[in-house]
Amino acid sequence: MTITLSQVSKVFGDFTAVHPLDLTIPEGSFFALLGASGCGKTTTLRMIAGLEDPSSGSVLLGDQDITALPPHKRPVNTVFQSYALFPHLDVYENIAFGLRRQGVKSVAGKVDEMLDLVELGPMARRKPRQLSGGQQQRVAVARALINRPQVLLLDEPLGALDLKLRRQMQLELKRIQTDVGITFVHVTHDQEEAMTMADQVAVMYGGRVEQLGAPAELYENPRTTFVANFLGTSNLIEAEVVDAGSDHALLKAADSKLRLPTERAHTTLRAGDRILAGVRPEKISLTLAADEGTIPEGRNRVPGTITDASFLGVSTQYVVNSPAGPELAVYEQNVERDSRLIPGADVVLHWNPAHTFGLDSAQAIDAGTGEDAA
Numbered sequence: 138m139t140i141t142l143s144q145v146s147k148v149f150g151d152f153t154a155v156h157p158l159d160l161t162i163p164e165g166s167f168f169a170l171l172g173a174s175g176c177g178k179t180t181t182l183r184m185i186a187g188l189e190d191p192s193s194g195s196v197l198l199g200d201q202d203i204t205a206l207p208p209h210k211r212p213v214n215t216v217f218q219s220y221a222l223f224p225h226l227d228v229y230e231n232i233a234f235g236l237r238r239q240g241v242k243s244v245a246g247k248v249d250e251m252l253d254l255v256e257l258g259p260m261a262r263r264k265p266r267q268l269s270g271g272q273q274q275r276v277a278v279a280r281a282l283i284n285r286p287q288v289l290l291l292d293e294p295l296g297a298l299d300l301k302l303r304r305q306m307q308l309e310l311k312r313i314q315t316d317v318g319i320t321f322v323h324v325t326h327d328q329e330e331a332m333t334m335a336d337q338v339a340v341m342y343g344g345r346v347e348q349l350g351a352p353a354e355l356y357e358n359p360r361t362t363f364v365a366n367f368l369g370t371s372n373l374i375e376a377e378v379v380d381a382g383s384d385h386a387l388l389k390a391a392d393s394k395l396r397l398p399t400e401r402a403h404t405t406l407r408a409g410d411r412i413l414a415g416v417r418p419e420k421i422s423l424t425l426a427a428d429e430g431t432i433p434e435g436r437n438r439v440p441g442t443i444t445d446a447s448f449l450g451v452s453t454q455y456v457v458n459s460p461a462g463p464e465l466a467v468y469e470q471n472v473e474r475d476s477r478l479i480p481g482a483d484v485v486l487h488w489n490p491a492h493t494f495g496l497d498s499a500q501a502i503d504a505g506t507g508e509d510a511a
Contacts, residue, residue, distance in 0.1 A: 139164045140161070140197070142160040142184075142194065144195070156344045156345050158346065164320055167311060167314050168323065168339070169324075170182060171341065179324050182324045217277075218294060224265055232251050235280060239284075254313060257279070271298060271305060282317060288319065288321075293325060307333045348361060358494055362504040363500075364505070366503065369417065370418050371418075372462065374390045374395075374414045374461050376390040376413070378406055381399070390462070398490065403494070404496060412496070413498050416437075418454070425484055426484055437489075443457055455469070
């Protein structure tokens with residue numbers, strides 16, 4: 138079912154954990170609440186679950202106002218990071234627990250169905266201690282789903298797993314959600330996790346939703362410096378608007394001229410205004426300054442000097458010092474690597490103007506890169 142939060146807020150004493158929030162989570166979607174510690178994402182999840190009472194506003198499930206309903210009367214189940222499996226019960230009985238508690242006599246068919254869903258049939262009689270972290274997590278999901286909730290809430294469910302297993306479980310959770318077709322709401326601080334799994338992502342910062350949208354839209358077209366920096370890496374270049382045309386604005390950064398599509402500017406565009414011109418590192422190409430004549434016309438370009446180069450297998454990551462900005466990042470795939478691109482080399486950074494986005498320069502240029510991204 139669709140979840141609708143209408144002006145929902147949560148205040149603890151003098152601290153506002155969640156500012157008045159309007160949010161619609163579509164029925165049958167995999168929805169992620171993404172943000173650093175203390176941003177309000179878990180508090181928002183707990184208000185949907187009924188584990189926290191909103192200080193204001195209402196929570197609707199479909200057309201039903203569930204704001205005042207206690208947790209056990211909501212058609213919602215939660216999977217926590219700790220999994221909270223019963224150590225004395227085997228996998229089968231852990232999954233069956235909710236049904237037995239309700240007095241259901243015949244549980245075999247439903248438990249077998251859940252075991253098939255999470256692909257743990259052969260391990261039905263093992264105890265939790267005999268399972269890997271990923272297998273325990275799947276048991277917790279099966280136990281939460283067997284009661285047929287209309288919404289499954291996941292609170293950092295992969296946080297205790299190592300990187301390789303976490304990536305595997307991202308795909309598993311997405312598969313399970315597709316199979317059962319109910320609404321999943323997933324809280325995470327892991328950007329890759331949210332981007333991999335979710336249909337829609339709400340990026341939270343300071344108790345507010347900074348931006349809401351599909352993962353690709355958030356990454357390619359961030360609207361704030363926090364989103365630009367928190368989702369991956371962005372180069373944010375301080376510039377001045379020279380001319381604001383109908384399709385493109387002309388910007389000046391140090392001695393370089395840059396073009397910005399007006400539809401990708403999330404601030405006013407008036408001649409003389411300051412602006413932050415953003416571009417992702419993988420959108421940029423590097424050419425030796427001596428070969429600048431080979432760069433196609435019409436591309437944005439800034440000069441610089443390579444200060445660092447790190448070979449990472451699939452790509453090489455460069456740090457370039459430029460009059461347009463210090464420590465600009467460039468990621469180039471190792472397809473036809475130019476061995477002359479080494480620290481100390483004078484280069485030109487160039488990219489398609491369509492990959493440039495514009496942000497309000499009044500924002501902190503480093504938002505999302507320090508403690509607020511932890």
